[in-house]
Structures are given as structure tokens and as C-alpha cells.
Amino acid sequence: MPQHHLTGTFSVSMQPQPWPEAEAPGLTVGRLLLSKQYQGELQATAQGQMLSAMTGVPGSAGYVAIEVVTGTLLGRAGSFALQHRGVMDRGRPTLSVTVVPDSGNGELAGLAGTLGIRIEGGQHFYDFDCTLP
Secondary structure (H helix, E strand, C coil), rough: CEEEEEEEEEEEEEEEEEEEEEEECCCEEEEEEEEEEECCCCEEEEEEEEEEEECCCCCCEEEEEEEEEEECCEEEEEEEEEEEEEEECCCCCEEEEEEECCCCCEEECEEEEEEEEEECCCEEEEEEEEEEC
8 A cells, every 4th residue: 555644734623611520639631622624635624522631740731532534635535533642741742643443434445544743833734644545
């Protein structure tokens, strides 16, 4: 399968949701609805949900999210799911965003890959390393 390295920009809107049952001393938890617009070689919209936890230690937090992406990738139409896992360990970030295996449908069936996120000057960018059959 050919390997592709795609780049582009995206915008994101986050809408906080109540989650009072997850409150704990020294911990700030959140649940957010995500809405994204991808531009570039990935032309798509995405809807998702994110759960986050911030500790009382500056720079320590974590989040997980699932988003469903619908649009075109390299001119092929379909949808797929992305799974996020982010950890900030006293200011040292680790982020993993992976295509959920076998989640691609339509012309994106068989899609696999990982997506990197960069923020520069307030603008969000993606770097998508993927394969398509």
C-alpha cells in the first residue's frame, strides 16, 4: 500500500458539557463536544467528544477523545474515526492520534495511519501519515 504524508490546517470548536459526577478534590475534569473543519489534502468535518483531567500540579494533565471524520482524503470520499490520547507530565507532552482500525468506510475503507497536531501562531495544523489500499 502506498504511504502518504499529508499536511493541512484545521479549526476546532469546543463546547463544555456538565460532568458533576466526576468532580474530585485537586482535580479539574471536563467533558467537551468537538466540532472540526479540516482543510488541505483532507477536506472534512469532524464531530467528537473529549474527556480531560487537570491536576493541581502545573503542567500535568491528560485527555482522551474520539472523533468521526467525514469528507474526502486525497479525493476519496468516506469517513473514519480518530482516537486521541494526550498526556502532559509536568510540561512534557505526549500525544497519540490514531485511525481506529477498520473504521474507514466508503472509498476510505482500509485506511490506517497516525495524525500529528501542531499549533503555530494560534493556527492548528495536522500532519497525517496514512496508507490507503
